Amino acid sequence: MFQQVATLFRYRLLIQSLVGRELKARYRGSILGFFWSFINPLLLLLIYALVFEFVFKDAKAKEPWFLFLFCGILPWTWFSSSIAESAGVLIAGGNLIKKVLFPAEVLPVVSVLTNFVHFLLGLPILFLFLAFKGHLHASALLLPLPILVQLVFTIGLALIFSALTVHFRDLQDILGHILHLWFWGSPILYDYGIIDGAFRMVLRFNPLAHVLVSYQQMLFDGAFDHWSGLFCAALCAILIFALGSFLFERLRDTLAEEV
Amino acid sequence: MTAPAILAVDIAKVYRRFLHKNQFKTLKSALLTGSLLSDLSPDQTFTALDGVSFEVPTGCTFGVIGENGSGKSTLLKLLAGITKPTRGSLTVNGRISALIELGAGFHPEISGRENVAINGIMLGLTRKQVDDRFDEIVDFAELRPFIDAPVKTYSSGMYMRLGFAVAIHVDPEVLLIDEVLAVGDEAFTRKCLDKIGEFRRRGKTILLVSHSLGLVEKMCDEILWMRRGKKADQGDPKRVVDAYLTYVAGGEEALLAREHGHAPAEQPEAAPSPDGHGPYREGRWGSREIEIASVQLLDDRGQERHVFVPGESLTVRLRTRAEKPIADFVFGIGLFTADGVSVYGTNTHLEDFVPRRLEGDGDVAFVIDDIQLVEGTYLLDVAAHRRDGTPYDYHRGLYSFRVKSRLKDVGVHRPAHRWTFGGGVDVEAPVPRPELDLHDDGTPDAQ
Numbered sequence: 001m002f003q004q005v006a007t008l009f010r011y012r013l014l015i016q017s018l019v020g021r022e023l024k025a026r027y028r029g030s031i032l033g034f035f036w037s038f039i040n041p042l043l044l045l046l047i048y049a050l051v052f053e054f055v056f057k058d059a060k061a062k063e064p065w066f067l068f069l070f071c072g073i074l075p076w077t078w079f080s081s082s083i084a085e086s087a088g089v090l091i092a093g094g095n096l097i098k099k100v101l102f103p104a105e106v107l108p109v110v111s112v113l114t115n116f117v118h119f120l121l122g123l124p125i126l127f128l129f130l131a132f133k134g135h136l137h138a139s140a141l142l143l144p145l146p147i148l149v150q151l152v153f154t155i156g157l158a159l160i161f162s163a164l165t166v167h168f169r170d171l172q173d174i175l176g177h178i179l180h181l182w183f184w185g186s187p188i189l190y191d192y193g194i195i196d197g198a199f200r201m202v203l204r205f206n207p208l209a210h211v212l213v214s215y216q217q218m219l220f221d222g223a224f225d226h227w228s229g230l231f232c233a234a235l236c237a238i239l240i241f242a243l244g245s246f247l248f249e250r251l252r253d254t255l256a257e258e259v
Numbered sequence: 260m261t262a263p264a265i266l267a268v269d270i271a272k273v274y275r276r277f278l279h280k281n282q283f284k285t286l287k288s289a290l291l292t293g294s295l296l297s298d299l300s301p302d303q304t305f306t307a308l309d310g311v312s313f314e315v316p317t318g319c320t321f322g323v324i325g326e327n328g329s330g331k332s333t334l335l336k337l338l339a340g341i342t343k344p345t346r347g348s349l350t351v352n353g354r355i356s357a358l359i360e361l362g363a364g365f366h367p368e369i370s371g372r373e374n375v376a377i378n379g380i381m382l383g384l385t386r387k388q389v390d391d392r393f394d395e396i397v398d399f400a401e402l403r404p405f406i407d408a409p410v411k412t413y414s415s416g417m418y419m420r421l422g423f424a425v426a427i428h429v430d431p432e433v434l435l436i437d438e439v440l441a442v443g444d445e446a447f448t449r450k451c452l453d454k455i456g457e458f459r460r461r462g463k464t465i466l467l468v469s470h471s472l473g474l475v476e477k478m479c480d481e482i483l484w485m486r487r488g489k490k491a492d493q494g495d496p497k498r499v500v501d502a503y504l505t506y507v508a509g510g511e512e513a514l515l516a517r518e519h520g521h522a523p524a525e526q527p528e529a530a531p532s533p534d535g536h537g538p539y540r541e542g543r544w545g546s547r548e549i550e551i552a553s554v555q556l557l558d559d560r561g562q563e564r565h566v567f568v569p570g571e572s573l574t575v576r577l578r579t580r581a582e583k584p585i586a587d588f589v590f591g592i593g594l595f596t597a598d599g600v601s602v603y604g605t606n607t608h609l610e611d612f613v614p615r616r617l618e619g620d621g622d623v624a625f626v627i628d629d630i631q632l633v634e635g636t637y638l639l640d641v642a643a644h645r646r647d648g649t650p651y652d653y654h655r656g657l658y659s660f661r662v663k664s665r666l667k668d669v670g671v672h673r674p675a676h677r678w679t680f681g682g683g684v685d686v687e688a689p690v691p692r693p694e695l696d697l698h699d700d701g702t703p704d705a706q
Contacts, residue, residue: 013386017377025368028409099360101340102381256342257274 004105004245011106015113018106022114041122044077045070045129062191062220064133070126071219072188072212075146078119079154079208080179086111086158087165087175090255097256104255105248108158116151130219137222146214146230153207153237159244163251166258187212207236262352264433264464265315265338270347272308272333307333309488310347315481317352318462322475322496324503325485331468334485335359335437338466353432353464356382361422367411371402374410375425382429392428399450400424420447427454433464452478472597476500477634477667497565497636497661504597543657545650549588549617549643553578556639556660566661569673572628573660577641579621588614588651592625593640595656602637602671608646631673634664 008015027033049066062068086108096102130136165171185206187195192213195203203209210229217224308330315321323331336342337349339357364381365374375396379389397406400420402413410418427434436455455478458465469475475482475496482499484492491506492499557574558564567573575592591606607614639658644650680686 014380017380017386021366021369021373021377024373025366028368095360095363096381098341099363100381101355101357102364253343256336 001242001245004241004249007103007105008109011103014103015106015110018110019113019117022110023117026114037118037121038125040118041070041074041125044073045125048073067126067129067133067135068191068216068220069189070129071216072186074119074122074126075150075212075215076183076186076188076208077122078115079150080183081118082112082115082154083157083161084175084179085115086162087172090162090166091169104252105159108162109155111162112151112154112158126219135220135222137218139218139222139224142218142224143215146211146218146233149214149230149234149237150208150211152241153211153233156237156239156241156244159248160240163248163255166255167251182206182208185209187216192216207233207240262317263314264317264319264352265313265321265466266348266350267314267338268312268348269310270308270312270337270344270349271306271310272330272337272342273345274305274307307488308337308344311485311488311490312347313483313490313493315464315466317464318459319481320459320465320467320479322479322482323466323468323485324470324472324475324482324500325491326507328487329485330488331485332359332437333488335435335466335468339435351433354383354429355433355435356426356429356431357435357437358423358426359435359437361419361426362410363422365410365418365422368409370408371397371406371410371413371421375406375421378422378425379429382426384429396421396424396428399428399454401447416444423451427451431463433466434458435466435468437468438470472500472504473635476597476636497659500597501636501638501659542655543653544655545642545644545652547652548583549579549581549585549651551577551641551643551652551654552580554639554641554654554658556658565659566663567630569630569632569662569664569666571630572626573630574627575625575639575641575658577623577625577643579617579623579643581617581619581621584616584618585651586614586616587645588617589644589646590623590625591640591642591644593642593655595638595640596671597636597638597659599638599656600671602632604640606642614646630662631675632662633668633670633673634662634666636661 023034023037027036030036032039045066048069049064052065052069089107089111090097090104093102093104093107096107097104127136127140130140161171161175165175185202186209187203192203192209210226210233213226214224214230214233217226311330311334323334325331333342335357336359337344338351339355339359340351341357341359362374362378364378366377372393375393376386376389379392379396380386384392397403400417400423402417402421402424405413405417410421413421434455452474455465455467459478465478467475467479479496481494482496483490484499484503486506492502555563555576556565557576558567559572559574561574577590589606589608591604591608593604594602596602637660638656639660640653640655641658642650642653642655644653
């Protein structure tokens with residue numbers, strides 16, 4: 001695991017320029033270009049505002065509900081896009097792995113980091129609305145903690161899925177459904193606090209749920225008391241990262257042949 | 260001489276033959292034992308390399324030749340570190356740059372400029388190094404007007420040129436080249452070769468895989484010949500290329516004969532084709548009433564040599580033996596390029612010598628005062644026959660020599676010539692390039 005971290009650090013310049021390239025390439029040819037990174041979350045936010053302010057007026061547990069939703073959706077989008085992208089990234093980059101001496105783990109990490117940048121660019125939009133609605137609290141300063149936990153967790157899973165997909169192409173199809181299920185199994189469209197019974201137990205074992213609750217408390221509620229949950233999620237993230245590194249290392253030599 | 264640039268000891272590479280069978284079983288074994296192959300039976304695997312050992316000294320230009328499927332590319336991938344050998348050990352000292360797939364990391368949507376930066380970093384440069392070399396790279400690729408256009412708008416030639424330019428400017432200590440010199444037009448290929456020549460002069464190690472035997476032979480100090488995943492031969496370019504050509508043209512029988520160091524058995528059915536037409540296969544035939552017992556290639560000091568430079572003299576000395584006196588005899592010489600094209604042929608009959616008598620041991624010398632040949636390997640026919648052509652002893656292509664030249668002119672023959680310029684044509688006289696002096700040790704000095 002430490003070796004993996006060292007490798008990633010050694011290739012930081014490469015990772016950095018590849019992330020830059022992905023960001024540039026994504027908006028190349030569109031008129032608004034890089035502004036899409038801001039416009040996308042803004043439009044998403046407006047849609048939720050529209051739906052919950054005018055359509056499902058009674059479904060609201062907190063006010064303003066759309067802002068609460070957005071505190072969960074933004075990190076979730078980062079997570080799910082990263083995982084979905086990294087699953088195919090080794091196959092798409094097959095030419096690099098097969099023909100050039102290229103550290104394969106860089107590719108899933110670049111996927112995660114590219115989406116991380118989109119997430120970071122979405123944050124100012126969120127902050128703007130939070131301030132507008134009077135929900136910007138000092139607890140938002142704790143935000144780097146859940147971000148770090150989510151980063152490690154996502155990279156770990158990205159390593160696992162990217163390496164496994166090379167061997168089991170079926171994963172790419174299944175993954176969409178796994179992520180969909182995971183979405184509903186995470187407190188995004190509902191409040192973690194009001195869930196009890198068996199489903200609460202399920203949520204407890206979802207590390208991402210604790211990360212999302214942390215975001216929501218820090219940004220929306222303004223009072224963070226989910227320390228134990230975030231701590232468990234952090235442990236779990238390190239575990240997943242270690243597992244991902246191990247798996248990737250084990251499968252590394254087969255990647256160039258199977259891609 | 261320091262440690263070798265590349266040291267391969269008994270390396271083998273085994274691939275799975277069927278990629279999509281038994282996935283579950285093998286993935287489990289991959290996770291548990293770290294190998295995908297351990298529980299596969301031999302018929303499910305394919306051995307691409309089988310126990311190959313060799314050493315490439317630092318500063319050596321090393322060629323690898325062989326038929327398709329002989330394991331050349333696998334070897335290159337192992338050297339580049341893209342895959343690991345199944346067995347054996349492989350050590351490479353120094354930074355490697357592999358010209359295997361040019362422009363492999365290019366992203367079609369972004370500009371040539373950005374791709375150069377990223378590709379350079381991918382190949383191990385720092386950002387500053389990329390910036391410093393950027394102009395050089397672009398000028399080398401001749402893409403200055405297009406460098407800010409997305410790479411997807413490039414033609415395949417432009418794409419390759421940019422890829423080559425980046426890879427060659429990484430300034431590696433060890434350069435691996437896989438058949439990529441055919442990327443551009445004549446002028447660009449020439450430029451690539453010049454660049455590679457510059458690498459050689461600077462003492463870098465180059466490993467070159469190519470089907471272009473002439474090129475390999477010209478450029479390399481040593482050649483490895485791969486056959487079905489094994490090392491077939493290694494050593495002097497001329498000798499190995501000859502052996503390879505022999506193998507390809509004449510099959511293994513002739514090769515074995517050559518490996519064992521004696522001439523092949525007589526092949527009376529293989530009629531000589533005096534004018535050099537027809538397939539060129541080495542061999543020996545004739546009645547042996549006159550026997551050519553030995554053939555030597557000598558330089559102007561009478562030393563036996565196999566490498567010559569233009570301007571030197573070359574003597575072909577035959578020692579003949581005949582049990583009974585013979586009055587009808589002709590000695591002939593034929594000179595061929597490595598691919599069997601006749602360069603020159605003559606005999607004593609054509610030149611109006613009248614035979615009188617030949618008996619016992621004899622001596623015949625054919626002296627070329629000035630070899631005006633371009634660089635390459637040449638094969639030699641020597642023969643003793645009757646005036647009507649009936650052979651006594653015909654040696655076809657059994658002897659070869661190599662011409663090395665500083666001047667990279669092309670063709671076969673170098674007619675004595677000079678240039679004159681007049682009127683509005685003004686040229687600077689070239690810096691004289693002295694030919695190599697081979698007298699001391701019989702091998703060309705390192706460039």
